[in-house]
Amino acid sequence: MKRNGPSPRRQGGALPRKTTPARQFAVTEPTELLLFLLDKLAGQGRNSVKSILAHGQVSVDDRVETKYNHPLKPGQIVSISKDKKTTAPGLIGLRILHEDDDVIVVYKDAGLLSIATEQETELTAYRQLTAHVRLKNEKNRIFVLHRLDRETSGVMMFAKSERVQQKMQDNWSEVVKERSYVALVEGLVKKSQGTITSWLKESSTLKMYSSQNSNDGQHAVTHYKVLKASRAYSLLEVNLETGRKNQIRVHMQDIGHPVVGDKKYGAKSKSIGRLGLHARVLSFEHPTTGQLMRFESPIPKPFLSQFAEDSAKH
Template sequence: MKKHHSGGQRPQSKKPRANVLEVKEQEELMKFLIAQLPHKNRNNIKSLLKKRQVLVDGKAITQFNHLLKPGQRITLESASAPIARQMRGVVVVHEDKDLIVVNKNAGLLTTATDKENRETVFSILSNYLKEQDKSNNIYVVHRLDRETSGLIVFAKSKEMQELLQESWKQSADSRSYLAVIEGKLDPAEGTHRSYLFQSKIFKVHSSQDPDKGDLAVTHYSTIKSNELYSLLKVSMEPGRKNQVRVHLQDLKHPVIGDKKYGSKSNPIGRLGLHAWVLAFKHPVSGKNLRFETSIPGSFLKLF
């Protein structure tokens, strides 16, 4: 009787399987891993987390205090997840089959321009998705200025791009920004309206003449302030190019680091504008999605 057990017929022997652990009770990730991996110390485990080699139900987790639930499966990858290499300046906040929400650093363009073709959020995400499947594509839904940090959403299909852009105007009130401005607003909160238009040199201007541009409405409230600066929460209707920057210049309290629109100070070496909260209804699932980032540390240091 012949035995067909040659090594070449075992795919497992070619590619070692990842180590999979099952969670039995609710506990913090670090505590679980220390108990399950007696041959590794805390620093070894922190290194695994930092390199995104610890997956909880298939998703890379980096927080050591992440709370585990019974039934979840922990996978320990033998190599760093490729996302850690690729995503310089971009952190994935949410991803599903239809869309992807990321938090971008200041200094990254959303997409390439005629004048500039360096690495962008679009190119980084395109590479990330194509590494998973070469047929994957990414589509721009909205943009953030290069020097603005924060939340931005991309679609994974042309249909989803159109659905998101259709609903964008309705969800404008669910997008909040943080702005650090020069000085202190009086009153501390309010609304500013004007008509915006763009010059031939791509600078946006503000006017009270309805015939000159498109109506833009900006709501603002002060979160913190001192003698030099104020931290504002800002929302827009409908959300036009450079709207926050132009309107705060109108109010004689420009965004710090915004030389283009009247700022004379740059205490943190970047524009003091951050896309803080993003909320919208998922066009396919109908689920209400809401994402909020932490306030940039450089903003808080001023207060």
């Protein structure tokens, strides 16, 4: 991964600091950990005690414990440290590339929803990152800046305040300097590069489609360049001038080369077991420092392996 700008906060291990002796309490009767702490730390509020637990400052017999309902037995020793030890909870299908006071940049795996819909209540990038920022303060939140489709992998970011969200979204085309994807599409794309322009509309079945009539929908512009090509597949670098829902997927169908695995938009091939779309580069001007930040992720190996397989067949 390449990155410029402010260095990311450490995601692993405790930050070095002076340690102070832990307070210790002996357990004299069966109870649960949170109840025990509320009793022993009577001067602190419930949220404060929960925060101490969440930050890994509580140990039972020298083993860090964060569960509120962890059972305690007589004879055990509960230690409370002033030093925060835990990192963020384990993230599933998600990796933090950079985090500061204003933004959080992540790599999302294919298969993970960015944000839940009304019908979806499963694990999402948004939900996991909300839990992550609330480790520091229960009132912390994250705010949506853009989305990646469930089956699209790659780099995306969220704001950490409504102010930053508004500032970046109001000036999105100026703030975002580069937003490029790689798309594995069906067939041989003969033009080495091109631009696709249309007006995108959404059908009653929630499927996007192109209208050639001016001002009939949302204006969408996609630029592409062929990186690799064979008779069966083409690997394209795709740059978005506009960021509309399903824009790349619709435009690839429009030129007769649907994205691999994209049955919704005309694909017949399922050769890589996922959608052949990956958000490779995200570059933007930091909303506070003004510094240019750039994050690049490698092209997924299954995208490249298709060309070796295809050449072996011919």
